[in-house]
Amino acid sequence: MNHHADTGSFIAKPYQPTGPVVLDCQVKNIYYGDFRAVRDTIVPIEKNKVTGFIGPSGCGKSTVLRSMNRMNDLIDSFRFEGSIQYHNHDIYGKKVDAVVVRRYIGMVFQLPNPFSMSIYDNVAFGLRLNAFKGDEAEMVERALKRAALWNDVKDKLKNSGLSLSGGQQQRLCIARAIATEPDVLLMDEPCSALDPIATRQIEELMVELKEHYSVALVTHNMQQAMRVADVTAFMGVDISKGCRTGHLVEMAETRKIFESPDQALTRAYVNGEFS
Numbered sequence: 001m002n003h004h005a006d007t008g009s010f011i012a013k014p015y016q017p018t019g020p021v022v023l024d025c026q027v028k029n030i031y032y033g034d035f036r037a038v039r040d041t042i043v044p045i046e047k048n049k050v051t052g053f054i055g056p057s058g059c060g061k062s063t064v065l066r067s068m069n070r071m072n073d074l075i076d077s078f079r080f081e082g083s084i085q086y087h088n089h090d091i092y093g094k095k096v097d098a099v100v101v102r103r104y105i106g107m108v109f110q111l112p113n114p115f116s117m118s119i120y121d122n123v124a125f126g127l128r129l130n131a132f133k134g135d136e137a138e139m140v141e142r143a144l145k146r147a148a149l150w151n152d153v154k155d156k157l158k159n160s161g162l163s164l165s166g167g168q169q170q171r172l173c174i175a176r177a178i179a180t181e182p183d184v185l186l187m188d189e190p191c192s193a194l195d196p197i198a199t200r201q202i203e204e205l206m207v208e209l210k211e212h213y214s215v216a217l218v219t220h221n222m223q224q225a226m227r228v229a230d231v232t233a234f235m236g237v238d239i240s241k242g243c244r245t246g247h248l249v250e251m252a253e254t255r256k257i258f259e260s261p262d263q264a265l266t267r268a269y270v271n272g273e274f275s
C-alpha cells in the first residue's frame with residue numbers, strides 16, 4: 001500500500017463531539033505563499049479534554065495548531081481560509097487583536113524557551129502584558145503550583161529561568177502560559193527535547209491541566225497520544241498532482257483511533273507501517 005497516495009479528493013468524516021466545544025476549528029485551506037500546506041481539516045477542540053494531533057512529518061500538525069491562536073500571523077506568506085470560532089467569535093475576524101486571542105489561547109513550544117529573566121518575572125510576563133490589576137504574586141504562585149513547579153522554585157524565584165533543568169524550564173513555560181488563565185492550551189511537541197522522566201512528568205501534568213483548561217497537543221509519539229489524549233486527530237499527506245498537502249484523515253476517541261479506526265491509512269500509521 002502506498003501511504004503517501006493520491007488522496008486528493010478524500011474528505012474526512014466529521015468528528016461528532018461528545019462534550020462542549022471551546023474552539024471550533026474549521027480549516028478549508030492554509031497556504032504558505034503558493035504552497036497549499038493543509039486542506040479540509042475540521043478539528044473541534046472540546047472543553048476539559050486533551051485533543052491529540054498525530055501524523056507523518058509535514059502533514060501540517062503544527063501549522064493547524066499555530067493557526068488556532070494566530071501564531072502564524074508572524075509569517076508573511078501565511079494565509080488562512082476557513083474559520084476558527086472561540087465562543088462564537090471568529091479569531092480571524094477583522095477587528096480581533098491577536099494579542100488578546102493569545103491571552104485566551106496560550107501556547108507551549110517544542111523547545112523550552114524561558115525568557116532571560118527571573119523565574120518570577122517569566123510567569124508574571126503575560127500578566128503585565130495584559131495589564132493585570134489583581135494580586136500578581138498570588139497569580140504567579142498559583143500558576144507555578146498548577147505547573148507542578150512551585151516546590152522546586154519557591155525559594156529561588158529571583159533566580160534566572162535559564163538556571164532550571166530542561167523539564168523544569170518546560171514546566172516554567174507552562175506556568176507562563178497558564179498565568180493569564182487561558183481557556184485553551186496549545187502544546188506543540190512539548191516533550192520532544194526532554195528525557196523520559198521529564199517527559200512522563202509533563203504527560204502527568206497535561207492530564208491534570210485538562211481539569212482547568214482544554215488542551216490541543218501535537219505529538220510525534222504515539223504512546224504519548226495513547227497515554228494523554230482523550231480524542232485524537234490523525235492527519236495524512238496528499239501527494240496528488242505533485243503537491244504535498246496535509247489533511248485530516250480521521251478524528252475519533254483515542255481508543256478508537258488506535259484499536260479500531262475506520263480508515264486503512266490510520267490503521268497502517270498506528271501500526272507503525274509508515275512514519
Ligand SMILES: Nc1ncnc2c1ncn2[C@@H]1O[C@H](COP(=O)(O)OP(=O)(O)OP(=O)(O)O)[C@@H](O)[C@H]1O
Nearest residue numbers: 032037056057058059060061062063064075244246
Ligand atoms: N514558515 C513556513 N513557510 C513555508 N512552508 C512552511 C512553513 N512552515 C511549514 N511549512 C510547510 O508546511 C508543511 C506542514 O508543516 P508543519 O510543520 O505544519 O508539519 P508537521 O506535521 O507539524 O511536521 P513535523 O511533524 O515534521 O513537525 C510542510 O510541507 C512544511 O514544509
